Amino acid sequence: MRQFDYSIVEEAAKQLYIRALCDLPPDVRQALRKAQARETNPTAKAVFEAMFKAIDIADREKTLICQDTGLPIYKVKIGSGFAWDGFAIKSRLHEGAKRATQEFPFRSSSTHPLTRVNPQTSVGPGLPVIYFDFAGDTDTLDILMAPKGSGSENMSRMQMFYPAHGIKALKKFVLDTVVESGANPCPPGVIGVGIGGTADLVMKLAKDAIMRPVGSRNPDPQVAAMEEELEEAINATGRGPMGLGGDVSTLGVHIETAYTHITQNPVAVNTQCWPARRSRAVISPDGAVAYGY
Amino acid sequence: MATFHLNSPFSEEDIRQLRAGDIVTFDGLLFGIRDLTQIYMFDQGHEPPVSLAGAPCIHTAPSLRKVDGRWEKICVGTTTSTRMERFSPDLIGKYGVRAIIGKGGLLEGSLKAMQKHGAVYLAIVGGAAALETQQIEAIEEVYWEHLHPEALYRFRVKNFGPLTVAMDSHGRNLYEEVKVEALTRLPGIYEKLGV
Numbered sequence: 135m136r137q138f139d140y141s142i143v144e145e146a147a148k149q150l151y152i153r154a155l156c157d158l159p160p161d162v163r164q165a166l167r168k169a170q171a172r173e174t175n176p177t178a179k180a181v182f183e184a185m186f187k188a189i190d191i192a193d194r195e196k197t198l199i200c201q202d203t204g205l206p207i208y209k210v211k212i213g214s215g216f217a218w219d220g221f222a223i224k225s226r227l228h229e230g231a232k233r234a235t236q237e238f239p240f241r242s243s244s245t246h247p248l249t250r251v252n253p254q255t256s257v258g259p260g261l262p263v264i265y266f267d268f269a270g271d272t273d274t275l276d277i278l279m280a281p282k283g284s285g286s287e288n289m290s291r292m293q294m295f296y297p298a299h300g301i302k303a304l305k306k307f308v309l310d311t312v313v314e315s316g317a318n319p320c321p322p323g324v325i326g327v328g329i330g331g332t333a334d335l336v337m338k339l340a341k342d343a344i345m346r347p348v349g350s351r352n353p354d355p356q357v358a359a360m361e362e363e364l365e366e367a368i369n370a371t372g373r374g375p376m377g378l379g380g381d382v383s384t385l386g387v388h389i390e391t392a393y394t395h396i397t398q399n400p401v402a403v404n405t406q407c408w409p410a411r412r413s414r415a416v417i418s419p420d421g422a423v424a425y426g427y
Numbered sequence: 428m429a430t431f432h433l434n435s436p437f438s439e440e441d442i443r444q445l446r447a448g449d450i451v452t453f454d455g456l457l458f459g460i461r462d463l464t465q466i467y468m469f470d471q472g473h474e475p476p477v478s479l480a481g482a483p484c485i486h487t488a489p490s491l492r493k494v495d496g497r498w499e500k501i502c503v504g505t506t507t508s509t510r511m512e513r514f515s516p517d518l519i520g521k522y523g524v525r526a527i528i529g530k531g532g533l534l535e536g537s538l539k540a541m542q543k544h545g546a547v548y549l550a551i552v553g554g555a556a557a558l559e560t561q562q563i564e565a566i567e568e569v570y571w572e573h574l575h576p577e578a579l580y581r582f583r584v585k586n587f588g589p590l591t592v593a594m595d596s597h598g599r600n601l602y603e604e605v606k607v608e609a610l611t612r613l614p615g616i617y618e619k620l621g622v
Contacts, residue, residue: 176428180450180589181552188555201490201504201556240502241490285507285530285553306622313609317531317602318507320553367616371609376530378550378591379448379605409554 139421140222143275146415146423147230150279151206151256152238154413155198158189159427162385162410165348169322169375169382178380185375185408199409203240204281206231206262209345215273216419223275224264231255231262243284265338275417280345283407286319292328292337292402304329304401305364311403312368312384317377320407322384324348325368328402329357331392340404343388345412347427352389361387375408385410432586436481437525439545445592447599451549452588457528457563459487459580461506465514467574475579476570480523483549486511486530488576491566498566503582504556507531508548516540532593532602541596548594550601562587 166189170182192199208227212218235242235256242254244261256262269276291311295303308327324346328339351358364387374380385408394400414426428448433441435455445451458479467473486508490501508515508529515537518524525546527533530553541547551559563582570579593601 177448177450177591181591184552184555184558184589188552188558191557191561195557195561197557197560198502199557200554201502202554283554302620302622305620306617309613309616309620309622313613316606317550317553318509320530363620367620370616370619371612373605373609376550376552376591377532377605378593378601379608407554 138217138419140219140226142417142421142423143223144226144230144233146277146417147208147227147279148234148237149425150208150277150413150415151231151234151281153425154279154281154411155203155240156192156196157413158192158199158409159347159412161347161349161427163189165385166408169385173375173381175374175380177378178374178382181375181378181380198240199411200283200407201241202283202285203235203243203256204283205244205287206256207280207282207341208262209265209267209278211267211269211276211278213269213272213274213276216275218275220266227262227264228257231257273419277415277417278345278412279414280412286323286405286407289315289319289405290337290340290403292333292400294333295399295401297397297399299399303399305360305367307401308364308387308403309367312405313371313373315405316373319405321373321377322375322382323408324406324410325364325384325387326404326406327364327387327389328404329389329391329400330394331400332394333400335392336400336402337404339390339392340402343390344404344406344410346388348386348410350388352391354391357389357391361389435483437483438481439525442525442545442547443596445547445595446597447592447595447601447604449592450588451590451592452586453483454585454587455583456482457582457584457587458482458484459489459503459582460484461486461488461577462511463574463577464571464579465511465518467571469514469517473571475522477568477579477581479518481525483526483528484518484524485528485551487580489580490576491569498569500560500563500566502556503560503563505530505551505553505559508533512537519544519546528590532600538594538598538600541594542598545596547592547596549590550593551590
């Protein structure tokens with residue numbers, strides 16, 4: 135078998151960052167259109183119009199929708215049929231994110247947490263955020279990318295409830311978190327919710343949730359019903375687009391779950407802004423790259 | 428809800444006619460400021476080298492490039508205003524700024540200054556930097572260049588907006604009203620959720 139050329143991964147990592155910043159996924163556009171159609175508040179209608187104008191300009195001029203280039207997150211899923219070198223993939227993702235920043239060029243939003251010195255690369259120790267997962271039934275390297283802006287990320291919350299608090303504590307926590315976040319996360323975006331796991335896993339689940347296509351439902355009927363219920367509850371607050379009042383406060387609630395400890399009942403909320411940016415590349419063993427969302 | 432198209436700099440009359448919920452677009456002068464610009468002004472005592480009277484100020488750290496000594500735009504977006512509440516009453520009271528543009532809103536101190544001096548807070552659509560960047564016709568001057576990307580920028584804009592009058596000069600704050608309304612609705616929503 136001939137050696138796989140990992141520069142393909144680097145180029146894909148670069149393209150994925152740029153594509154995510156400039157080209158909003160079709161499911162997000164569709165969800166925004168549906169939201170605009172059901173919105174009755176005249177101020178909110180004007181807000182939606184401005185959003186679509188920004189999307190159109192970004193399409194036409196191949197430019198950034200939002201100036202917040204975020205922190206780069208890559209979720210990698212490797213199929214059993216794909217022969218791979220994990221270190222090479224990790225290094226190339228790092229390099230690709232850096233090259234996107236410097237070659238496009240766009241603002242680097244990464245910084246040292248104490249000195250606050252920005253390396254002007256969008257990366258640095260610990261960045262990009264990379265998750266590896268595996269699939270038994272494919273032969274591809276599947277990379278899902280999301281640049282995460284700070285307006286929404288700063289509104290993240292998690293809480294370790296006890297089993298005695300029950301499911302209702304989780305629902306109340308999600309609703310209260312969203313109400314408290316007000317206009318900050320540029321609503322109406324996706325509300326990502328993690329339930330179960332450990333303290334770190336529960337936030338990862340919430341992040342997985344915001345990276346799902348808008349309008350998708352959790353395959354577990356009980357979880358899907360909870361998504362619908364919370365969506366309705368959040369929209370009933372009247373917070374509206376950009377927190378200025380209106381019928382649509384979220385494009386969707388996405389919940390991801392994992393088994394947890396018998397004494398634990400963890401919940402996390404990770405909010406995504408209305409430009410719910412993401413991009414995807416599926417790389418075949420022969421080096422062919424198929425871009426999508 | 429009424430819609431207005433204004434020319435900047437604004438008169439007190441221009442601003443007093445605006446009510447919370449109205450939509451505004453404007454042409455003309457716009458200053459870009461951010462956290463550091465205002466720390467430099469207010470905490471470190473530097474007087475702006477240009478008059479801000481009547482002007483709107485937007486909370487931004489623009490991506491620009493300098494080509495042959497001229498500044499060109501790459502991407503200009505808007506940041507959350509609440510962080511800069513501390514400076515805003517003086518920006519309005521001392522320097523005569525008539526509109527602060529941002530996202531997320533300002534607080535009670537700014538609202539009082541807006542009432543007293545005739546100023547408004549205009550909410551831009553966050554995340555829509557592509558639109559904002561297109562509406563900036565020119566970067567006429569960058570003052571305090573050593574502070575870039577948090578310097579003091581003089582932009583010329585065309586049809587800038589839509590902007591929502593979120594805090595008016597008559598004491599109304601749309602963010603506060605929306606929040607109070609949400610809190611009023613919350614007990615009913617809890618009941619429906621069974622929490």
